[in-house]
Each structure stands twice: as structure tokens, then as C-alpha cells.
Amino acid sequence: MSTRLRPPVRVALARSVDVLPRGGPYAYEPKFDGHRLVVLRTAAGVLLQARSGRMVADSFPDLARAARALPEGTVLDGEVVVWTGGRTDFAAVQKRAMAGRARAAALARELPASYAAFDLLATGSADLRRLPYERRRAALVELLAPLGPPLQPVPMTTDPDTAEAWFASLREVGVEGLVAKRLDHPYRGGRREWQKLRHSETRDAVVVGFTGPRARPRTLVLVLPGDDEPVVSGRLGPHLQLRLAEALRESAAAPETGRLTTSDGTVYTPVPPDLSVEVQQTAVRNPVTTVVRLRGPD
Template identity: 45%
Template sequence: MPAPSALPGGCLYEPKWDGFRLVIVRDRDVSLWSRKGTDLTRYFPDLAEAASAQLPAGVVVDGEAVVWREGRLSFDELQHRLSSSAATVARLAREWPASYVAFDVLAVADQDARSLPLLDRRALLEELASEWSAPLNLSPATRDAGEAAEWLETMTAAGIEGLVAKGAGQPYRGGQRQWVKVKHRDTLDVVCAAVIGPLQRPEALVVGLPVDGELRIVGRSTPLRAAASRALGQLLQPPEGPHPWPAQVKPGALDRFNSGGPRCHRPDPRRTDRCGDLGRRRHHRPLLPPRRPIRPGEARATRRRSERLLAPLRPLLWPIPPSASWRAE
């Protein structure tokens, strides 16, 4: 984790949310935009309605859309929305409503705030959020490295991926990587039950965990380097009997962002690998060296309030041009 003085103006630590990055633009109407500039408004009618009711015109906020399910963040529920019809999206919004976690403000009262230091933008955001109600939320932030370290260890139980460290004195520069992401890491013994590529020179490993008496696919490794491929190839053997997995893995079983399932070769599923970087299922895992063999067996803010807050900062702001592009960092 970066030291408190590692970034310009000192570090401001925030949780790293497992959701969709969304910029909400409140003008005459409301629109929601992805990091790549895709209009996602129709996929989040619940958030658009809340933003229309609670954000004053002329505000642009940056944050993440998340869905809570059984006390944890569920990226799967978010992903489901993007492949659903309008009727299905409406049903999902009722059954598993989204929440919005705001961590930055880019404009207030039609004034561009991106040139302000993060601490000043945070003050603006906190004023805006002082009267918000669900599903709009203010992301917590701290300058206390000890508190941040505690978040890193305790919030992961709810699906928080880790931390983001930001420079408190930095302006908002869209399209540039200014933040430092700190992912929570853990290790776990997993079963190497298939490989992509030949057994003698595997390109990647497909790993599983015993769940309810079945060996379930939990992900695959990153591409193996040549030396690791050769070393692991010497450890893999054909199965001695029936294999619990099919030769053709279903689409999405290994990577929910890919539409096709690769063909796997299936070795004897009795060797354990140590799997690191367990923050999110949708990322491939790097594998650590193999271990012992085992038996197979996770508010509304008003314009007047905005104008009052803006008064001392107005010399630093300028009107938003009609063609302003709200590109996320």
C-alpha cells in the first residue's frame, strides 16, 4: 500500500468497488456513461430515477454502480443487465436494485471542477451528498493509512476488491492513470484438473475446487511462461479413470467476458496449485508453484446550496463548454 506521502498532496484512500464505473450527468435530463463513453442509462433505470430526483441540474459525478446480494457485492447481477431486454432490466431493477457509490464530482452548478485538487472536489462532493438517500451513496475515504489497512483486511468479506490511493492535491485528468490500486491478495489450494494446450506444454491451467461433492471450475491461470510450461508439463499425467469435467468447457465457465469456451486437455486431477490474487472471478489468476498431490474432493442537494459552496472556489472554475467530454480516469 502506498505510504501517506507517496502521491501529490498526500494519499486519500478509498475502497475499490467491484462494480461498473459510471459517470452520471445531470442536465435537463439524466444520462449514465461508462468509462469508454457508452451510454448505459437504459440499463440502470433505478439509478437514473434517483439521480433525477436527488441531483441538481448542472452536476456531474463519478463513481461505481454496484449490486448487493446476500450481503456481498455481485458483479454477475450487474453483468446480467447489459445482456437483457428492457423488460428484463426493469424486473432486475426491482429484484436486485443497483446502488451508486460516488467518489468524485466533475461539475457543480454548471461549473467545471476538474481542475480543482481532489480534496476540494471531495468537499464539494460531501456537500452534495449530505442529503442523499439510497440508492445514491458517498464512498468512504480516509487519509489515515492505518484505517485504510484495516479496510483492506475487513471489507473484502463484503466483496470489496481492495483499495484505491489517490493524490489529494491532484486535479482530475480523464484518460490518465493517476491512481494506485491495491488489491487484496490471498492464497488457496486448488486442483489443476485441466489445461489449455497440450499436456506436455500447457498454455494455461484450468483449476477447480471441491464444492458439495463436485469438482467445480473456479477459473484459469494467466498464460504460462515457457519455463513454467515445461516444468508443469512434466507433472501432468492423463487421468486414470473417468474425468469430472467435459473436454469442451462451457462459454463463461472460465471467463465471463469471452463468448467461446476453449477446448481443454484433462490431466489426472490430483495435484494442487497455490492460486494467488483471488480478488475477482472475472480476472485470470496467476499461479504460484505447485504443491503436494491431494485427493480431489467462493441527496438531494439544491442549486442554492451548490452556489453557496461554490462561491469561494468560483475564481478557480470556468463554465462548462457545450462539448465537454466527461471521460473517466
């Protein structure tokens, strides 16, 4: 591994925009509904790091196995996705992410993962983050071209008209929107310099728990695309409480977990990731996640 790049790796972030940026040297990439994942090929094997810093190689043994073909010192940034019925399935990704070692092998056969790599942070002993995106992208494509799926570079274009066409057509296969990146910028972990254009203000999220009684849940604990850190929704209204109570009656408690606690100290009852909801987030600095409606079982 690079002598300077060690886990946990701080990933670059994106800020939401209302229109596709033009007029600069931009690269445009589709934004898939999946989990952010850093792949680190070390001398000892492979590490898979979620955005939160948690190591998740046990949950994705198929990706860890494929990543052994990478040269030692390679560090990739990208998104892990699962395709079902010709489109990305975020609930399936969450099932994979929550699986322990005992169940992970079976799920890898049932719901094989793909990795859409969108950046190359290191190779050999060289830290590439200071290089402009254009050079990192070229090195990424050259590195992954001989390997093929499940490790592959995310599609990219520098033509804004092509990007607009992608934005209009790829929604049907589960693409959340587009990410625009300056061709001449380095990779800056922890900073929101990329720009993300979504199809709408609402997003799908997977329910992983709830607070309050099962018969009248107060809030939901959710996982959003691109992240693995659970967030707590705003207070549910009476109608949603009734709908979700009915759905939760069909969902058993997650095995051998009991009560869990989020990073902000909220204690909740976990459930298997079988329910999806549509949510809306307001504010950027301290977002409030509002549940709009129940999507239903996956």
C-alpha cells in the same frame, strides 16, 4: 450540464501498486467490485455512461430515476454495485449491465443497484476537474448528503492506519482493495495517477462468451470489475477446456445476439453472464488475461 463537460467523459485511472502509499497528503477509498459509471444530469434528464463511453441508462433505470434528484449540470464519477447476501456481487452487476430495456425494470426490482460516487466533476455550469481532490470531495459529500441511497459517496479516510484496517476487514463484503489519491491533485481523465492496492494478483471475471466450439472452447470472453469492455483470455489449457465445456453445456446462447465481435476484432459466441472465473493479468501496457479456475454458476 456544464458548458465544457460533455459525454463521452474520459475517466481518471489507477495503476497497481504493491504497498499502500504513505507520507503524502493522500485520501484512501475502498475499491468495490462493480462497473465504472459516470452520471450526467442534463437539462433533458439523466445520462449514464460506462467507462467505454457506452450509454447504459436503459440497463439501470433505478439509478437514472434516482439521479433526477441531482441539480442540473451535475457530473459524478463512481462505481455501480449490487449487494446480495451482504456482499457485492459482480456477476449481478453484469446481469444488470447486459439487460435490455424490456428486462431491465424486472432486474432493477430483483437486483437493485447502488452507486458509490467517488468524484464530482461538474456542478451547474462549473467544471470542477481542475480543483484539488480535497475540494471536490467536500463538494461531493455536501451534494449527496441530503439524498442518501442509492446515490452515496464512497467511504474515504486520510488516515493510512484506518485504510490498512479497511484493507484487512472489508474483503469479506466484496471490496477488491483500496485506491489512494493525492488530496492536492486535480482530476486528470485518461491518466493513471491514482494508485490501486489489490488483495491479490487474481481477480474474478464474468464469462460473457467464448471462441471455438462449445465442446472445446479455445478462449473465453470476459468482463472484469470496473470495466464494461469485454476482453479475451489467453488460450485455455486442456483441463480448463473440459471443465468449461461442461459448464457451457448448461448455458444457452444469449437470446437474439448470434455471434458478436470484441473491440479488437475477435468474433465470439455470447452466453448469459452466469459463470465466473478467477483470472490473473500479467503486464500493464498489453495485459494477458489468464484463466486460473472456474468459479461456477452464480
